[in-house]
Amino acid sequence: IQVTQSPSSLSASVGDRVTITCRAGQNLNNYLNWYQQKPGEAPKLLIYGASSLQGGVPSRFSGSGSATDFTLTINSVQPEDVATYYCQQTYSTPYTFGQGTKLEIK
Amino acid sequence: QVQLQESGPGLVKPSQTLSLTCNVSGGSISRGNYYWTWIRQSAGKGLEWIGRIHTGGSTNYNPSLGGRVTISSDSSKNQFSLKLTSVTAADTAVYYCARTLFNLAVDPWGQGTLVTVSS
Numbered sequence: 001i002q003v004t005q006s007p008s009s010l011s012a013s014v015g016d017r018v019t020i021t022c023r024a025g026q027n028l029n030n031y032l033n034w035y036q037q038k039p040g041e042a043p044k045l046l047i048y049g050a051s052s053l054q055g056g057v058p059s060r061f062s063g064s065g066s067a068t069d070f071t072l073t074i075n076s077v078q079p080e081d082v083a084t085y086y087c088q089q090t091y092s093t094p095y096t097f098g099q100g101t102k103l104e105i106k
Numbered sequence: 107q108v109q110l111q112e113s114g115p116g117l118v119k120p121s122q123t124l125s126l127t128c129n130v131s132g133g134s135i136s137r138g139n140y141y142w143t144w145i146r147q148s149a150g151k152g153l154e155w156i157g158r159i160h161t162g163g164s165t166n167y168n169p170s171l172g173g174r175v176t177i178s179s180d181s182s183k184n185q186f187s188l189k190l191t192s193v194t195a196a197d198t199a200v201y202y203c204a205r206t207l208f209n210l211a212v213d214p215w216g217q218g219t220l221v222t223v224s225s
Contacts, residue, residue, distance in 0.1 A: 033211045048211035090210035094168040097153040
């Protein structure tokens, strides 16, 4: 299943609200996860099941959407949010990832 | 708290077999409803799911790897392993081992290990 993320990169100011979109080629039945990868580190789980916040993740991160269209929102971006964000579908194997969205701070 | 650590050669020659091991600490690989998973990341292809082995021993692989993958586990050592045969330069990547949860989200991940395929 192909998943397409947009945009591929974005620049935001501290305190901005940021939205990243993931679109799938078929209905994922909400089997959609979001990860954050900081430079030199492994990806870290942020959101699972489209909208459930993983324990320990700041509440400024949220996920929404259903079927084929999903969104990751960061409310009030912080400097430590500089990273690349990936969506992943786990509706059917082989599980596939989006191409990533690189977030920079202005 | 479960932690994972990859180990293995950082350089493999073309046509040879890439072999990596993931050591799991803080939890047993033979208990619970988990999938022990390999994922790789290259500049050219981004994040690519390689395959997984369930606590019960069943496996799933990515067909794009053309049948070159084998994932196995050793509960006595609390490890699971990846073998990728007939490697080419296209298999150069950072390889991650990870745990896939009952909700099919991947957490946690190992730190990753770079494997370069070159003569």
